[in-house]
Amino acid sequence: MTSQAADGPEPVTATRRSKLTPQREQEFFDAVLEQIRECGYEAVTMEGVAASTRCSKSTLYRQWKTKPQFVVAALRSRRTARLAGIDTGSLADDLREAARATGRWSTNDTKLLQALGHAVTGDEDLARALREALIDPEIEALREILRRGVERGEVRAGHPALEYVPAQMFGVIRARPVVDGQYADQDYLVRFVEAAVLPALGLVHDPPQTQAAVHGMTGR
Amino acid sequence: MTSQAADGPEPVTATRRSKLTPQREQEFFDAVLEQIRECGYEAVTMEGVAASTRCSKSTLYRQWKTKPQFVVAALRSRRTARLAGIDTGSLADDLREAARATGRWSTNDTKLLQALGHAVTGDEDLARALREALIDPEIEALREILRRGVERGEVRAGHPALEYVPAQMFGVIRARPVVDGQYADQDYLVRFVEAAVLPALGLVHDPPQTQAAVHGMTGR
């Protein structure tokens, strides 16, 4: 809405581009996700995306039939398991590291989740894409972390708190903005894990070094 | 969209009403909140609300200048501290009772929070109304419960987990739908309190073999 570009038929930076490169597509995806974060799903317009990427509406509609399909494609481009690969050898350290990793992207992705949260209730494809892009991989990675902790005997299998760890992590991320008025960052999430998650799992850190003694400490 | 009511000048229930009664206003409020839950804030239309309550758009615009103001009024009508008044004399029981009370309305209010969650980022009045209607009273009630527990000495003041209890409660309510695919009901919330919140506060009441896993290092 702000880009009042044209005052005449000026070929200024209007570099005519040829066939879309994957990088160019990614620009579209980044732009639409950013617009979703800022304006919400409903308020996103193809025209706005076109303007912010200096392409034309036609180009977008040529590649993707409709706005929902475009957004779905954008979400798919974003699939990354950010919690995958965490394996310090200690459940407590894994969870701390997961908190740190989560804090790195939580602001951006919280906005996205928030903005799409209701739209997905009416669009099954969108819902699936959102789950596959932002939610399922992280939940699965968390469960894997917990599973390894159980295998190592750090927590007994079937410990009642195990079931709630993923919901807790996702939960505070979404709840903190409304409770405290700010997004959950790395610091907050690590403190939360220390103060609530680990104690609930019986991995108390109150006596600071008791923990390390348990398993010989291999963290980082 | 579905209500194809009229086939003629039917005086059936089309009772022409006179001045709006408070009950009538409440019908409007209930209707718009229900529409928000189902369709999202953006998709709510004054015409839809008018149709579902069989009033006319004029009537709505007569009372409230604009859609946001109408929604704000509807939210204000809903102010109720549902967790207020809980006081069993025991922190653990208070929290269990809070979980039960929360579970009673969480589905409805989760939908509302979800549907309005992004809209509030662009409307300060709406944001304040939402906080005052659904969020702040419950957070304050929870903090009051915790405060009494501290006063009774059940938890030491400054216990690190205290800070996170409200965010945890609100969090799992919002996260369960995406993690487990269903809303958090009474049963889930009570189990969550038992399994995660109470242990984190050091109020465990069932230490079966959890302790063995903690200190015994080779659990299972």
Next chain:
DNA sequence: CGCCATCGATACGATGTCGTACCGATACGC
């Protein structure tokens, strides 16, 4: 070096919503 696919720009019709204006009908106060 020339053709053709694809780009970017823009115009367009269809649709839907906002918020206003006007209307007749009806309940309530006097």
Next chain:
DNA sequence: GCGTATCGGTACGACATCGTATCGATGGCG
């Protein structure tokens, strides 16, 4: 009983967005 304020109904203009169509320009492939 009558007058008036308010209701319910609908028509209206303004506006925004969707998705399509058309057109000139251009880059890449043969």
